[in-house]
Amino acid sequence: MNVFSALRAFRELLPVLRPEWRGMLWSYLIGTASALSLAGLTVLTAWAVGHAVVERTPPGPLWWVLVIGLVLVRAVLTWREMDVSHALAYRVLARLRMALFDAYARSVPGRRREHSGYAATVAMDDIEKLEFFYAHTVAQLGASLTLFLASLVSASVLLPEAGLVVLVGGLVVASSALYRARAARRLGEQEQRERSALSTRIVDALGALREVLAYGLAPRIIAETDAATARAAAIARRHELLSQLVTAIRELVITAVVIGIIAVSSSAAGVLAEGAQARLSPAELPALVALALAGVAAISDATATLTRLHPLVAGAERVATGIGRAPVVSVPERPRPLPTGPLGLRFRDVSFAYEGRRPTLTSWSVELAPGEHVGLVGPSGSGKSTVIALAARLWDPLAGTIELVTPDGTGIPVAELDDAALRDAVALVDQEAVLFHGTVRDNLLRGCAPRSDADLTAVLERVGAAAWIGLDDELGEGGVRLSGGQRARLCLARALVRRPRILLVDEVTASLDPATEQAICDVIAGFPGTVLVASHRAQTLARLDRLVDVTDITGVTGVVPAGRTGGA
Template identity: 70%
Template sequence: MSTRAAIRGFGRLLPALRPERRAMAGSYLVATASALGLAALSVLTAWAVGHAIVDRTPPGPVWWTAVIGLVLLRTVLTWQEMDVSHALAYRVLARLRMALFDAYARSVPARRREHSGRAAAVAMGDIEKLEFFYAHTVAQLGASLTVFLASFTAAAVLLPEAALVMFGGSALVAGTALCWAGAARRIGEREQRDRETLSARTVDALGALREVLGYGLAPRIVAEAAEATGRAAAVSCRRELLSRLSAGVREVIVTAVVIGVIAVSAAAAGVLSDTADARLSPAVLPALIALALAGVSAVTEAATTLTELHPLTASARRVADGVARPPVVSAPERPRRVPDGPLGVRFRGVSFSYDDRRPTLQGWSADVAPGEHVGLAGPSGAGKSTVVALAARLWDPSAGAVELVAADGTAVPVTGIDDEAFRDAVALVEQEARLFHGTLRDNLLRGTGPRPDAELREVLERVGAGGWIGLDEELGEGGVRLSGGQQARLCLARALVRRPRVLLVDEVTASLDPETERVVSEVIAGFDGTVLAASHRHETLAHFERVVHVQAPAPDSEPEKDRARHPARDGS
């Protein structure tokens, strides 16, 4: 990655941070004022020392007033700088994570066969590294550049030769940040990849803990984690070694600049000769040297910071790529209103495929009338879950249209409906539906407005959960304290609390015991609205008025038509 590409990677995240631009500008102003105050203190102190030694004149009241004022100002600015940068860092962290979450919400990772561990590494590790950069480092770099320009201008007014030495040394110092930039970025990218791989393996191990214990994989996983950690640590050591080498070269350059400024200043002051045409008072020499040192030190700090930032370029690129993920559903330019009353669902020539794989659906059509209960049958991989996902608008079809149909026949494509209005009308319950950490009441009210407790308890009674759990009980992460059947009932209750007009169900009874399956099926059958449910279980399909059979399209097959049959008659 080139330097230009690295800068572009950091710049790609600025739109997400646009609401914080005033705070970032304020952080720069505070940092610059603080840095200029410190430089002024060092120059004033050197000036006083020079006049005390050469002219034997102690500093007067004006000098003391200026110094005391600068000390107090620096104290206030140092505290203010820390306060501003820390507050801004938290907001930057929140902005970047919200932007990344919004991008993932628009672009379902599962469709693109991505690993959640790598996504977690970006959301947690990469963004946490970048928050300090945008909240503090950018301001520090700007402050360093401002201090250099101010010092260079003042030195040029006092002694142009000293300004030239200062400029040449600063250019060499800045060059060290570019000299090893490519190597530093490559090392940083490798370190990030190793840590990302370690994160992915950790997520895999935690997600399959039963299998890890059952197959005795723990020692192997620990060994692999230790090996990955060792590789990342070795790469980190290489990066640190390169950073120290760069720092050593900069120290040599700064020393040479100080010596050069001393030489030209002494020559201009007549210290190195007996000529009487000195252009500079010897009493000013310490102040000029302090001025040059302040300027070149500011460039040194900036170069050191840039060297340490090279590993962040990979983090910036990954976060920017995540934020710029193309959506799998597009927002309508002019949202249309959801029709009033009962709603049906219509599929017209729908085709869909995951990534570059062969189509899961091809030219598939079906109609679910308002208030009708329809089951989807078919072998595994036929596309039943895809049909439900398209009806729920988790994805948009690659061809064709999915529509909501009113009782009078008015049809509105789901792609033209505002997402919030669509979610109010349509609810989805999946086999892998998850409960959130918190109380049962918190879970039931997810995605809906306030509901009285009496209504929540009535829904719990409908799904057969009223006798074994209370609204204020903590469910644990993912409902860990509940059985699979209990979780299925509560997920169904959560959908019913939203009062949807269309209920979409995907294999919710697939792994339930017969009694729970019966209860859940009866609740779905008693739903006063439209139901479209995918299932491979005969017992579940028997509760539906009509069953539509779904088959995966064969290569070069004709569009699949809606085929309805009753499970009790033909055994589907």
């Protein structure tokens, strides 16, 4: 990977950051002005020293005005640069995170059986480093290049030979980015892989903390983590040594540039040969050396920054790949409105397969009338959860259509509906539904229109939760303080608060005790809209209008459970 391919990786993320382009330009302009102010102060100081030593003349009033003015300007610009770049950094961080989250929300990693730990690594590690690059490093690189060009032009105007030395020195310094670049890139990629694998291992361990403690895996995980950390540290040391070597070479080049400037300036000033015609006052030599040094040092800093970007390139490519993921749910160009009133569900010749696996559904059809309560049955892995996910439009089928059906039989494909309207009409209660950190009220109102506390309390009473929890109670991370049955009740309550017209339930009673299962079934049975339940529990299925076997591709072999004769 060369410099151009690295820059290409960073350029791929620029469309996501389009709203921040103005801020990035503003940061560059302020940074450039600050760098030029500092260079101006350095050159003026060297000029004053040269005249004081050679001509025994102190600096005049104009010099003091310029120096004091530049000091004040530099102070203001430094403060302003920090203010602008920090604000920009937070906005860049937010935009990249939102773009990545949106991409994963549209593509649903679960369908691809991806590793959530890897996704967390991308979100929390790579993006934080990229935030610094776009908010700070880009402006610094632009300011350094501008300062070098200003130094080159100024030196060339004052003394063409000095301009030539600055140009050659700058090119040699810039070419140092190619020295051992392949080795540095390889070490950077190795370090990034080790750190990503380490993050994934830690995420796995934290996500399975009970199993780790139950099986006594903590010592082994700690040992593996220590070993991985040691490997990453060893690679980082080798990378740093190589970086220090290249830095030493740059410093030698800068020293050679200073010597070259002194030589050509001394020659032009007639210092090296008596009687030679002087084209430059000896008093100007320090100022010219300072000017050349500022330019070459700027290009040296820029080159050093570029050589440290190798580990970041892989991160930029991962984030760009994540943001560019193909959605599994298409977005309609002209969304259709959702009609009012009861809604049913219709599956027409639906086929679906997870990536790299045989089809789960093939030309599967079934219809639920508005208000009907239907259960999905079949062996594990037969596609019950897939049907629920398709009905909730977490994924789009590979073939066929899924429709919402009005009482007169009119079907509206869910792929043509406005997504917000669809989410208001269809609620999902999943076996692995997550409760968010925060209060009960916060969780009930997630993605929901405002509801009064009285409405929320009524829903808690409806699911039998009001007796043991209140709206202001904190749930902890993932509802860790709750039992499985309590979590199931709150997840069901969260769905009911939305006042949906279709309720989708996936194995929510799978691990519940009989009493809790009965309570959940009572709530589902009393739901006034359409219900589609995936379950293998007889008690859960017994309260439904009919059952549909997902292994029957026609979807018409419904049976009425014993003891169930009416609708919902």
